[in-house]
């Protein structure tokens with residue numbers, strides 16, 4: 001409820017407060033993934049996945065890893081689609097993804113990457129699930145200094161699990 005996407009120890013245990021979903025209800029995640037043709041992920045998010053023994057679960061999608069650490073690529077493993085590392089401004093990364101013909105890019109986390117993309121005005125849609133708890137500390141959904149105000153319009157709103165809400169906002173016309 002306070003915009004945190006992990007707690008101060010990088011734990012996602014607070015998601016348990018959402019309560020059980022109906023069987024097979026993943027909040028539309030599988031359907032969303034089917035609409036995606038490229039992914040950008042931050043080092044913090046990938047490290048969290050690697051620590052949990054998951055590696056990179058989306059090797060079927062061309063992925064741009066934003067990190068200063070070359071060794072992280074090897075830790076993520078390999079799959080059918082390319083996984084490349086980039087660093088510095090995300091603007092040339094978006095230009096490269098566009099030039100490759102990708103239309104719908106998923107910002108898979110974390111808050112630092114989402115914040116930088118929003119600061120560049122490269123976020124067209126925000127799909128967020130709000131758990132019924134204030135976490136208090138930890139990375140924020142858009143975690144960047146000096147973020148300019150960006151206006152969105154509500155496109156969808158539904159209940160998820162016992163007490164959570166799933167919202168979809170689309171960028172207001174520029």
Ligand SMILES: NC(=O)c1ccc[n+]([C@@H]2O[C@H](COP(=O)([O-])OP(=O)(O)OC[C@H]3O[C@@H](n4cnc5c(N)ncnc54)[C@H](OP(=O)(O)O)[C@@H]3O)[C@@H](O)[C@H]2O)c1
Pocket residue numbers: 004005006010011012041042043044045046048066067068069086087088089090108109110111112113114139140143
């Ligand atoms: N609740 C959810 O649905 C959800 C979703 C995704 C993630 N998460 C959680 O969010 C946390 C991670 O979020 P976060 O905001 O801390 O990290 P993040 O956005 O995943 O990654 C930030 C890191 O990426 C690297 N980086 C960022 N911008 C860069 C740039 N322009 N050039 C080069 N490297 C750059 C830096 O690491 P290096 O310099 O070390 O490479 C930076 O510390 C994890 O706990 C994860 O589990 C939660």
